[in-house]
Amino acid sequence: MxxxxxxxxxxxxxxxxxxxxxxxxxxxGKELGVAPASATEMAKRLQDKGYVRRGKKSGITLTKSGERxxxxxxxxxxxxxxxxxxxxxMDWQYAHEEACKFEHIMSPDVEKRMEALLDNATTCPHGxxxxxxxxxxxxxxxxxxSSLKRCQTGIIAKIAEERRDLLEYxxxxxxxxxxxxxxxxxxxxxxxxxxxxxxxxxxxxREIADKIWVKGEK
Amino acid sequence: MPLSxxxxxxxxxxxxxxxxxxxxxxxxxxSSMFNAxxxxxxxxxxxxxxxxxxxxxxxxxxxxxxxxxxxxxxxxLGAVSEDQWVARQGLLDGKPDAVIVILDATNLSRNLYxxxxxxxxxxxxxxxxxxxxxxxxxxxxxxxxxxSRILGIPVIPTVATRGEGLDLLxxxxxxxxxxxxxxxxxxxxxQLQYGSDIEDVVTALAADVERLLGEETFGVSPEGLALLxxxxxxxxxxxxxxxxxxxxxxxxxxxxxxxxxxxxxPPKGNGHRRRHRxxxxxxxxxxxxxxxxxxxxxxxxxxxxQTPLRIIRERHGLAGSIAAEVxxxxxxxxxxxxxxxxxxTAPATGIPLLIGVLGFVFAFLFIVGEFLSEAFSSLWAxxxxxxxxxxxxxxxxxxxxAKILIWGPDAGIEAALAVGIPYVLTFYFxxxxxxxxxxxxxxxxxxxxxxxxxGLHGRSVIPLVAGAxxxxxxxxxxxxxxxxxxxxxxxxxxxxVPCSARxxxxxxxxxxxxGWQWAIGVxxxxxxxxxxxxxxxxxxxxxxxxGLVMEMFPFRMPxxxxxxxxxxxxxxxxxxxxxxxxxxxxxLLGLLYETGWIWALAAPLSPIVEGxxxxxxxxxxxxxxxxxxxxxxxxxxxxxxxxxYGPDASNxxxxxxxxxxxxxxxxSTIYVPCxxxxxxxGKELGWKRSAAIxxxxxxxxxxIGGIAHRVILAVG
Numbered sequence: 049m050x051x052x053x054x055x056x057x058x059x060x061x062x063x064x065x066x067x068x069x070x071x072x073x074x075x076x077g078k079e080l081g082v083a084p085a086s087a088t089e090m091a092k093r094l095q096d097k098g099y100v101r102r103g104k105k106s107g108i109t110l111t112k113s114g115e116r117x118x119x120x121x122x123x124x125x126x127x128x129x130x131x132x133x134x135x136x137x138m139d140w141q142y143a144h145e146e147a148c149k150f151e152h153i154m155s156p157d158v159e160k161r162m163e164a165l166l167d168n169a170t171t172c173p174h175g176x177x178x179x180x181x182x183x184x185x186x187x188x189x190x191x192x193x194s195s196l197k198r199c200q201t202g203i204i205a206k207i208a209e210e211r212r213d214l215l216e217y218x219x220x221x222x223x224x225x226x227x228x229x230x231x232x233x234x235x236x237x238x239x240x241x242x243x244x245x246x247x248x249x250x251x252x253x254r255e256i257a258d259k260i261w262v263k264g265e266k
Numbered sequence: 267m268p269l270s271x272x273x274x275x276x277x278x279x280x281x282x283x284x285x286x287x288x289x290x291x292x293x294x295x296x297s298s299m300f301n302a303x304x305x306x307x308x309x310x311x312x313x314x315x316x317x318x319x320x321x322x323x324x325x326x327x328x329x330x331x332x333x334x335x336x337x338x339x340x341x342x343l344g345a346v347s348e349d350q351w352v353a354r355q356g357l358l359d360g361k362p363d364a365v366i367v368i369l370d371a372t373n374l375s376r377n378l379y380x381x382x383x384x385x386x387x388x389x390x391x392x393x394x395x396x397x398x399x400x401x402x403x404x405x406x407x408x409x410x411x412x413x414s415r416i417l418g419i420p421v422i423p424t425v426a427t428r429g430e431g432l433d434l435l436x437x438x439x440x441x442x443x444x445x446x447x448x449x450x451x452x453x454x455x456x457q458l459q460y461g462s463d464i465e466d467v468v469t470a471l472a473a474d475v476e477r478l479l480g481e482e483t484f485g486v487s488p489e490g491l492a493l494l495x496x497x498x499x500x501x502x503x504x505x506x507x508x509x510x511x512x513x514x515x516x517x518x519x520x521x522x523x524x525x526x527x528x529x530x531x532p533p534k535g536n537g538h539r540r541r542h543r544x545x546x547x548x549x550x551x552x553x554x555x556x557x558x559x560x561x562x563x564x565x566x567x568x569x570x571x572q573t574p575l576r577i578i579r580e581r582h583g584l585a586g587s588i589a590a591e592v593x594x595x596x597x598x599x600x601x602x603x604x605x606x607x608x609x610x611t612a613p614a615t616g617i618p619l620l621i622g623v624l625g626f627v628f629a630f631l632f633i634v635g636e637f638l639s640e641a642f643s644s645l646w647a648x649x650x651x652x653x654x655x656x657x658x659x660x661x662x663x664x665x666x667x668a669k670i671l672i673w674g675p676d677a678g679i680e681a682a683l684a685v686g687i688p689y690v691l692t693f694y695f696x697x698x699x700x701x702x703x704x705x706x707x708x709x710x711x712x713x714x715x716x717x718x719x720x721g722l723h724g725r726s727v728i729p730l731v732a733g734a735x736x737x738x739x740x741x742x743x744x745x746x747x748x749x750x751x752x753x754x755x756x757x758x759x760x761x762x763v764p765c766s767a768r769x770x771x772x773x774x775x776x777x778x779x780x781g782w783q784w785a786i787g788v789x790x791x792x793x794x795x796x797x798x799x800x801x802x803x804x805x806x807x808x809x810x811x812x813g814l815v816m817e818m819f820p821f822r823m824p825x826x827x828x829x830x831x832x833x834x835x836x837x838x839x840x841x842x843x844x845x846x847x848x849x850x851x852x853x854l855l856g857l858l859y860e861t862g863w864i865w866a867l868a869a870p871l872s873p874i875v876e877g878x879x880x881x882x883x884x885x886x887x888x889x890x891x892x893x894x895x896x897x898x899x900x901x902x903x904x905x906x907x908x909x910x911y912g913p914d915a916s917n918x919x920x921x922x923x924x925x926x927x928x929x930x931x932x933x934s935t936i937y938v939p940c941x942x943x944x945x946x947x948g949k950e951l952g953w954k955r956s957a958a959i960x961x962x963x964x965x966x967x968x969x970i971g972g973i974a975h976r977v978i979l980a981v982g
Contacts, residue, residue: 063570215575217342219579238715240711254715
């Protein structure tokens with residue numbers, strides 16, 4: 049069993065596990081593109097190695113050491129993405145696939161040097177936090193776009209809106225998670241905000257700006 | 267003349283060699299291009315119930331006669347907003363031989379988004395790289411031949427305002443159209459690709475589309491349909507669902523009488539129908555949707571993001587990377603027009619400027635409008651009016667019939683001249699200027715907060731202020747608002763805004779005879795009413811006010827030609843709608859007046875006029891005539907008072923006290939708008955809403971007038 053394969057599994061389990069519903073081998077197999085039987089087989093081996101627990105009700109969950117290993121991998125992945133985008137100038141849509149290969153071959157030394165080169169960046173180009181060496185991630189602070197002041201920027205974290213029409217309309221304008229916004233002007237008396245996204249200026253009413261949550265940029 | 271879109275587009279197809287559609291984001295110079303191509307002879311078409319319009323016209327390229335469909339400017343082609351719906355429907359119904367997409371070179375990435383959508387759907391497409399001169403000034407250098415290679419379509423740099431590149435563009439569109447005609451299978455070739463996970467799914471689903479639906483893919487390519495379904499596009503999901511024969515009728519659907527639908531066709535579309543080709547016994551649509559659902563779930567599980575949003579993100583990503591690849595920033599230069607933003611939107615400078623501009627609009631309408639109004643009226647009285655009167659007398663003699671008939675063409679046309687041309691034309695000109703320059707958006711930005719309380723947003727300020735000049739153009743000006751709810755609220759409030767004619771009554775009757783304090787009182791009460799009615803309507807009307815999401819365009823020097831064309835088209839619309847109603851209304855009033863039947867109305871009205879409002883009955887009668895033109899209220903009051911009470915009554919204080927004049931002016935300001943306003947309300951909002959507004963304002967006027975009467979009596 050190659051270590052790369054183990055890593056892929058750990059990463060997938062980390063992404064898929066949730067306290068709300070148990071993770072089964074079929075879902076895991078689907079994520080990794082393998083048959084449920086091979087996922088079951090692999091889960092058994094990971095259990096033997098002490099990386100995962102398997103329970104009838106709880107499904108597959110990572111143990112402490114499994115989680116450390118997964119976070120280490122995610123850290124490498126995100127540092128690699130950042131490196132590909134910031135240093136090599138790659139477009140971030142394609143950086144993800146490339147980083148999937150990097151994450152398995154980076155030694156801790158390369159990883160630290162890259163991180164230093166990137167000024168210890170805290171998020172990947174998509175806006176997800178990069179875990180530190182102990183696997184800790186700084187809790188992401190999100191706040192409404194409406195709380196930003198003139199000239200401040202943020203990355204959209206989520207848009208708390210139920211209406212699909214509006215969500216999609218905003219998305220076609222480029223207002224969607226992981227995109228960068230800059231506040232250009234704020235109208236008086238809690239009026240609308242003038243923001244800049246991707247080279248275009250939009251005026252957003254306060255009631256919409258309240259629903260757009262942003263996180264800080266490094 | 268408004269036509270249904272179906273009709274207008276089909277008519278266009280009949281006698282042209284090609285039909286091209288013009289598509290693009292708002293404010294990229296699409297109208298300038300359309301105007302440059304076409305000049306006059308433009309037909310405006312509406313889909314039933316939609317306010318966003320499509321313009322249709324023809325142009326020539328060598329020997330070819332080409333039909334042009336100008337779609338509304340939109341950011342995308344979804345089904346999420348009215349303008350997008352209309353644009354897409356125009357494409358699906360018009361089945362253009364080529365779509366000319368106008369790209370704003372100064373903001374390529376955002377503009378490419380819609381182009382990618384069109385390519386996804388399989389439309390034969392040509393791109394015009396417009397505003398390339400501005401982009402160069404801003405230091406953006408775009409390699410158009412590289413862009414053309416990447417997109418796999420012709421890309422022609424243009425400067426629409428100066429007509430540069432337009433012939434090349436038409437020629438490119440014609441060759442694309444020709445090629446598509448010879449190789450229709452090209453529709454199914456998408457050159458650009460999203461991420462492999464999405465593309466694999468799209469390829470698989472496109473195969474399913476062909477297998478399950480056969481040739482019926484609702485005017486888009488199979489891959490395009492697959493993407494639309496993955497995007498969970500309401501309209502196409504519905505169409506596909508309907509393409510599935512109900513259980514038990516499988517195999518007979520073609521003849522089952524189930525209406526065959528062209529996408530979103532209005533129910534009464536004229537004969538534009540297609541037949542579904544269901545294969546016998548295949549539950550096509552439902553099976554396809556099932557496949558889409560599971561594919562979509564897989565994508566969602568993979569990316570932790572809903573599939574429609576994922577696809578939007580991919581499309582943005584692709585647009586962004588194409589833009590990055592073809593453009594180079596040679597130097598950074600912020601244009602003057604961009605710097606203007608800071609000035610017009612910063613509170614310290616923007617608000618004084620706004621007050622200045624609104625004051626200017628008001629004053630311009632008031633002064634220029636009134637000047638023109640009087641000029642036209644006296645010109646009319648001096649020239650054509652005697653001719654018409656002479657003609658009518660010559661034919662009908664001197665009797666009552668002739669007198670009635672004179673009311674129609676004579677008084678009617680004079681009313682149109684006194685209101686229509688001076689105020690409406692002037693306002694349209696101002697509005698087109700403010701729109702085209704981009705300043706309207708600054709106005710909306712600064713006033714959004716206050717307007718929001720009334721269920722409106724910032725864009726409604728201009729029509730409301732314009733209402734003080736004349737309600738008619740102001741109501742047409744509410745087209746800048748997007749929802750029917752907003753337009754209803756704004757129109758109701760505009761009707762309450764005292765226009766120049768009503769101001770004349772307030773000043774003439776109240777300030778002139780009772781003192782200026784009383785006149786200010788009338789204005790204060792009306793202003794308070796507007797605010798209260800706005801708050802109330804916002805609470806009462808179903809739906810909620812949409813938040814403001816508006817692109818702030820860079821300032822541009824508007825071209826006089828495009829303003830003139832815009833002004834003329836809107837004005838033409840007004841003439842055709844309002845004039846017949848004004849003429850009809852005039853005839854009716856003439857009948858009442860000349861036959862003396864009007865006095866018969868005095869008795870039934872007296873409980874309201876005398877009992878509730880405390881006014882002499884003659885005053886009530888003049889209010890009826892003021893429906894024709896509000897300033898008539900005062901003139902007629904004097905005339906009819908003299909008829910009934912003798913010459914002394916020309917000083918109104920001899921028949922009414924200051925309190926009565928106050929109530930009279932208040933009622934005449936608030937109640938039913940004039941006949942031209944009613945006509946425009948009917949056209950813009952539909953007759954039901956128009957009737958509701960008329961009823962509401964009349965009731966409000968009577969209520970407020972009665973209360974004012976009692977308060978004045980109580981205070982003494």
